[in-house]
Amino acid sequence: MEKLTLVKVGGKIVEEPQSLKQLLSDFSKIKGYKVLVHGGGRSATALAAKLGIESKMVNGRRITDEETLKVVTMVYGGLVNKQIVAGLQAIGVNALGLTGADMNYMRSEKRPVKDVDYGFVGDVKEVNADILADLIGKGVVPVLAPLTHDKEGNLLNTNADTIAGEAAKALAGHFEVTLMYCFEKKGVLTDENDDESVISNLTPELFEKYVAEGVINGGMIPKLENSFEALNAGVRAVVITRADLIHTDGGTKIEL
Amino acid sequence: MEKLTLVKVGGKIVEEPQSLKQLLSDFSKIKGYKVLVHGGGRSATALAAKLGIESKMVNGRRITDEETLKVVTMVYGGLVNKQIVAGLQAIGVNALGLTGADMNYMRSEKRPVKDVDYGFVGDVKEVNADILADLIGKGVVPVLAPLTHDKEGNLLNTNADTIAGEAAKALAGHFEVTLMYCFEKKGVLTDENDDESVISNLTPELFEKYVAEGVINGGMIPKLENSFEALNAGVRAVVITRADLIHTDGGTKIEL
Numbered sequence: 374m375e376k377l378t379l380v381k382v383g384g385k386i387v388e389e390p391q392s393l394k395q396l397l398s399d400f401s402k403i404k405g406y407k408v409l410v411h412g413g414g415r416s417a418t419a420l421a422a423k424l425g426i427e428s429k430m431v432n433g434r435r436i437t438d439e440e441t442l443k444v445v446t447m448v449y450g451g452l453v454n455k456q457i458v459a460g461l462q463a464i465g466v467n468a469l470g471l472t473g474a475d476m477n478y479m480r481s482e483k484r485p486v487k488d489v490d491y492g493f494v495g496d497v498k499e500v501n502a503d504i505l506a507d508l509i510g511k512g513v514v515p516v517l518a519p520l521t522h523d524k525e526g527n528l529l530n531t532n533a534d535t536i537a538g539e540a541a542k543a544l545a546g547h548f549e550v551t552l553m554y555c556f557e558k559k560g561v562l563t564d565e566n567d568d569e570s571v572i573s574n575l576t577p578e579l580f581e582k583y584v585a586e587g588v589i590n591g592g593m594i595p596k597l598e599n600s601f602e603a604l605n606a607g608v609r610a611v612v613i614t615r616a617d618l619i620h621t622d623g624g625t626k627i628e629l
Numbered sequence: 630m631e632k633l634t635l636v637k638v639g640g641k642i643v644e645e646p647q648s649l650k651q652l653l654s655d656f657s658k659i660k661g662y663k664v665l666v667h668g669g670g671r672s673a674t675a676l677a678a679k680l681g682i683e684s685k686m687v688n689g690r691r692i693t694d695e696e697t698l699k700v701v702t703m704v705y706g707g708l709v710n711k712q713i714v715a716g717l718q719a720i721g722v723n724a725l726g727l728t729g730a731d732m733n734y735m736r737s738e739k740r741p742v743k744d745v746d747y748g749f750v751g752d753v754k755e756v757n758a759d760i761l762a763d764l765i766g767k768g769v770v771p772v773l774a775p776l777t778h779d780k781e782g783n784l785l786n787t788n789a790d791t792i793a794g795e796a797a798k799a800l801a802g803h804f805e806v807t808l809m810y811c812f813e814k815k816g817v818l819t820d821e822n823d824d825e826s827v828i829s830n831l832t833p834e835l836f837e838k839y840v841a842e843g844v845i846n847g848g849m850i851p852k853l854e855n856s857f858e859a860l861n862a863g864v865r866a867v868v869i870t871r872a873d874l875i876h877t878d879g880g881t882k883i884e885l
Contacts, residue, residue, distance in 0.1 A: 468731070470730075470731055
């Protein structure tokens with residue numbers, strides 16, 4: 374199978390013209406087939422504020438009422454996604470911006486109300502990777518916005534990390550997939566105060582050892598558990614790194 | 630060649646949930662391959678107003694400064710386009726929302742400043758129909774937003790009628806294309822006060838006769854001249870009709 378790199382970047386880096394330009398340049402240098410998944414939360418919060426809509430977050434997730442859904446549809450599906458697509462086209466990358474509704478590539482269901490009513494937020498139920506894989510094989514580079522749909526006419530807000538993980542797992546049937554999560558550090562650190570203490574390679578055994586020793590802790594644990602889940606579902610490698618290192622061998626590489 | 634119907638609808642009909650639902654149902658009943666092109670001007674004007682941005686129109690065209698470009702990118706490329714796509718998916722139409730930047734299907738150039746500086750408005754220079762035709766052949770129904778790009782990183786605002794005409798001409802190399810323009814009347818009328826006085830069939834000869842007699846006048850003349858231009862470029866037929874009649878044989882059919 375051919376190699377495919379799926380890169381997930383957060384909102385901040387794609388929301389400022391200078392950092393976006395650098396990111397797209399770095400992304401274009403990745404060899405082989407590729408997919409980009411983006412956030413856009415800061416722009417959504419900013420637009421909502423201008424429109425007098427309060428942004429409510431619970432556990433880091435946006436409560437998405439009807440008006441907020443319109444805001445994220447405009448910002449994620451329109452502004453951020455299309456600026457990335459146009460920026461990639463300018464440097465010769467044949468980008469195609471998609472929400473889950475487009476070609477029904479990712480279907481979700483509205484999250485059931487338990488302790489929290491998240492509103493129009495979707496949990497992924499089905500990924501149709503065939504048509505994506507076909508386009509990728511023709512040189513198209515999908516740019517995935519953090520929006521899905523329920524195939525009943527409703528768009529749903531879906532976390533970009535989730536979109537990345539689900540797309541990577543589904544594409545693993547067609548490609549040898551490396552899933553790359555970008556965050557603000559160079560990788561998983563053994564010492565949070567030392568940015569150079571990057572763990573280059575992580576296995577399930579090493580992960581358990583580091584957790585037992587308290588070297589890996591806090592929010593990094595669920596992030597890595599999700600990574601192992603993707604690996605168990607067929608993704609070849611997960612890399613956790615900083616956005617400016619995506620075209621290098623830097624960061625923490627996680628393999629089974 | 631197989632038949633393809635390309636339907637252009639204005640903003641108003643796609644911007645209200647009830648009329649949108651009816652339109653999508655009617656559109657889904659069109660047999661054979663199809664493409665939908667939409668506007669969204671009313672929503673853009675409404676969002677701009679909420680954000681304190683004044684909408685300036687000259688000759689019916691929006692002056693698109695940097696802030697207005699963001700508004701139309703959000704509204705045309707995000708809100709309106711994705712609501713249509715999700716609505717079509719719900720009734721079994723495999724829609725894919727596109728701006729000209731997506732897969733570089735439509736490249737334009739910023740309109741040169743003459744008497745009026747339209748700002749970030751694009752005049753179409755190149756349509757890449759091959760990849761669109763390939764997707765259409767696989768059952769995908771493109772939903773085209775009135776946005777293009779210059780392949781230098783800039784999105785550009787482009788009139789939906791123009792998008793429809795240019796896409797129809799380019800797709801005429803792959804399909805037997807009928808280009809359908811929807812407006813508020815049932816067709817081209819011989820008596821503007823009689824909604825039933827629809828000219829069923831129009832040819833260049835009849836058009837000249839009606840213009841000479843003053844039966845066809847005003848804004849309908851450039852609309853029909855554009856239609857003949859599309860026909861001369863290979864489009865099989867142009868139909869001018871009301872949106873609720875797109876799945877019928879109604880309206881004015883124009884052929885060479």
